[in-house]
Amino acid sequence: MSGINLVESKLDPAKAIYSQVIPAGEPWIHGIERGQYFRIVDLHGNQAVDTLFYNALDYSDRYSAQDTIQQQRNIYLTTGTELISTNGTVLLTIVADTCGRHDTLGGACATESNMVRYALEKRHMHACRNSFLKAVTEWDHGMTKRDITSNINFFMNVPVTPEGKLTFEDGISDPGKYVEMRAETDVLALISNCPQLNNPCNAYNPTPVQVLVWDGAGK
Amino acid sequence: MSEISVLWEETIHGGAAWSHVLKRGTALRITDLQGGANVGAVFYNFECPAERYNMPDTLKAQHVARLAKGFVLYSDMGRILCSIIEDTVGWHDPIGGTSSAKLVDAKYGPSRYQEHRNEYHKNGHDSFLVELGKWGLGPRDLVANVNFFSRVDVAQDGGMSFAPGNSKAGDQVELRAEMNVLAILNTCQHPLDPNPKYEPKPVHVSIRRVTAPGPDDACRISRPENGRGFTLTERYFL
Numbered sequence: 001m002s003g004i005n006l007v008e009s010k011l012d013p014a015k016a017i018y019s020q021v022i023p024a025g026e027p028w029i030h031g032i033e034r035g036q037y038f039r040i041v042d043l044h045g046n047q048a049v050d051t052l053f054y055n056a057l058d059y060s061d062r063y064s065a066q067d068t069i070q071q072q073r074n075i076y077l078t079t080g081t082e083l084i085s086t087n088g089t090v091l092l093t094i095v096a097d098t099c100g101r102h103d104t105l106g107g108a109c110a111t112e113s114n115m116v117r118y119a120l121e122k123r124h125m126h127a128c129r130n131s132f133l134k135a136v137t138e139w140d141h142g143m144t145k146r147d148i149t150s151n152i153n154f155f156m157n158v159p160v161t162p163e164g165k166l167t168f169e170d171g172i173s174d175p176g177k178y179v180e181m182r183a184e185t186d187v188l189a190l191i192s193n194c195p196q197l198n199n200p201c202n203a204y205n206p207t208p209v210q211v212l213v214w215d216g217a218g219k
Numbered sequence: 220m221s222e223i224s225v226l227w228e229e230t231i232h233g234g235a236a237w238s239h240v241l242k243r244g245t246a247l248r249i250t251d252l253q254g255g256a257n258v259g260a261v262f263y264n265f266e267c268p269a270e271r272y273n274m275p276d277t278l279k280a281q282h283v284a285r286l287a288k289g290f291v292l293y294s295d296m297g298r299i300l301c302s303i304i305e306d307t308v309g310w311h312d313p314i315g316g317t318s319s320a321k322l323v324d325a326k327y328g329p330s331r332y333q334e335h336r337n338e339y340h341k342n343g344h345d346s347f348l349v350e351l352g353k354w355g356l357g358p359r360d361l362v363a364n365v366n367f368f369s370r371v372d373v374a375q376d377g378g379m380s381f382a383p384g385n386s387k388a389g390d391q392v393e394l395r396a397e398m399n400v401l402a403i404l405n406t407c408q409h410p411l412d413p414n415p416k417y418e419p420k421p422v423h424v425s426i427r428r429v430t431a432p433g434p435d436d437a438c439r440i441s442r443p444e445n446g447r448g449f450t451l452t453e454r455y456f457l
Contacts, residue, residue, distance in 0.1 A: 148295075150362065162375070
């Protein structure tokens, strides 16, 4: 796998059974059935979309960043990547990607990690893990912080150098770029549309993204 | 910081699991006895295990995809669980993850206790879960782990490759507990280790008392982020 695999989707947004715009700083939680297609559109470009997936039959079987990159032996997510759970379940497969590279090492911002990374006075700033916690608390299936694990950052560019350095680079996404997945089992999707203002992951201007779902038959 | 303060020591067999609550003010030294060891590890705040080692926070606070002397391990709450105060290896893997039963069966063949007694094939995933279970924790507490003594290189295109021979016999890493830390370890082989033979290596562990990190502590001053991480950790105990 090369790390960049640009593939366009043939699915027509007019035929989607679900469409929702998620403003920056908002969480979104939604079930996706096996065989359905799930697309995230970076409407304005360079917007990090922090995303977690759970096996809908057992939320403790959840997306695993390490199992996903270990299985494909590549740290970047793109077309062809299977999103693997802690139990080895293939949750979804990326089937189209017009951005070409997505991160799963950088994790989600938190008020606490912002204090470490930027300044102790940053505690008040909105952060993804607050959005995640709000969403799982309201979802009310007994989910707690224990269920908030290392996530995917769609449209985010976090290269690793041969010397083992990790850097946050300007995004390689543009307005209208998207990533599309096919659910391989019933999953629960959890998104925080990232409110981070302290680094270039959102080009210092967090913007809305769109999510769409198609039935498998709509292909 | 002398050797006379060693509290206890023991050998962990290859393929074994181990856990201990490292008390704040002590340090765990792990020694690779034969070379080529791998120690998978996850860490929790013993008093509130919902606070646990966080791979991304550790990597992005220090802008690294490797761990070595001077780096620290962050929890998801902005606090430092452990600091790496000694290290003769120079590269420990925080991204490669752990092995599963499926991977171990495919790589080394099935091997049950019935036929092989205590030499049966263990895997990292199950070892973590069993050891976590002893402390009342379970699958929802399983998070991305560190692999001490192993190195995974990342190429320009993102490709990951295991670097054989990263750790030699006698190599050591020492973790100073900055909180009361539940450490869950296992000595299963690294999931990307190309060695076709099942031969997990033993390590030696010793625990000693150490002095609290001062203002000029190497981990504290290694970068401004870690200075703030120590401040947040010390506030927790006020």
